[in-house]
């Protein structure tokens with residue numbers, strides 16, 4: 001069949017690899033013949049979606065024959081009010097992922113450079129590859145902390161965007177507010193910073209900033225946020241960016257007309273005000289994160305203090321085999337090789353009983369390694 005196809009894809013595609021997500025529950029159930037499978041692999045909210053979002057979706061179902069609002073006006077206004085911004089400083093997207101691609105499409109030309117402290121979320125590099133831009137990785141230090149001076153030192157005439165994932169996926173570490181300010185104040189004005197704060201709601205550290213004060217002050221900064229994590233809406237795909245209006249205007253030029261579906265818009269607008277769900281979700285993670293640390297301490301496992309709903313643990317050379325053996329027991333986590341961390345596992349915080357089962361399975365495996 002394929003011999004009839006002589007159409008060549010763009011050259012840029014030669015280097016692009018598909019995103020590798022956490023394994024879905026159904027796949028592990030069918031591969032291993034298991035009924036009960038626990039997924040601690042995609043940093044989802046184990047408490048489920050915001051109940052207010054579910055109510056809003058049910059009301060909106062009867063209007064599904066209508067196109068959604070192509071500018072997500074109501075949601076934009078709700079977000080803007082929440083963060084004390086103007087509605088034209090917000091863009092709503094089909095998940096944070098779409099925002100990352102749109103930013104690349106709007107700002108990157110072939111030959112441009114982006115700076116990415118790593119290891120980190122892979123989608124920034126994906127956006128750069130899509131546009132033929134080059135990714136310059138500035139390594140995090142040995143404790144996976146950001147080195148603001150090294151980031152600034154990596155700037156060249158070709159640098160267009162600096163991506164800061166804070167708190168960072170997969171390490172859980174963050175950029176301190178003073179370092180963010182230092183970077184913003186030091187780099188040339190032609191460079192934009194994207195601060196990815198997908199996990200900001202889980203941060204308990206006072207030195208952290210989600211960057212909104214710098215957006216309000218007019219810095220060339222775009223803050224990414226998502227409804228996939230704390231609000232529990234990963235399945236419906238909605239996220240947003242907040243930036244000075246001029247930056248938002250450029251991104252709107254490459255946005256598809258109806259990028260965010262009607263159910264996602266109404267669900268997100270309700271979820272943002274669902275303080276009870278947010279507080280419950282924060283409390284669960286704060287408590288369970290500590291319990292996971294305590295279990296790791298007992299087992300003599302090294303880990304990185306996390307400001308997110310996941311923990312990066314160093315399991316050593318056996319970590320891939322441990323990952324596979326956990327899966328065979330019906331527990332899905334992520335092996336660090338996706339991020340060039342073959343000695344590590346990343347474990348999302350689940351419900352208390354799920355975390356207990358993970359620790360019990362891990363203890364059993366370690367006992368026999």
Ligand SMILES: Cc1ncc(COP(=O)(O)O)c(C=O)c1O
Nearest residue numbers: 095096097121169198226228239
């Ligand atoms: C750091 C980071 N940014 C952005 C996203 C994108 O989230 P979504 O596209 O679900 O909004 C994720 C998802 O895992 C993430 O970990």
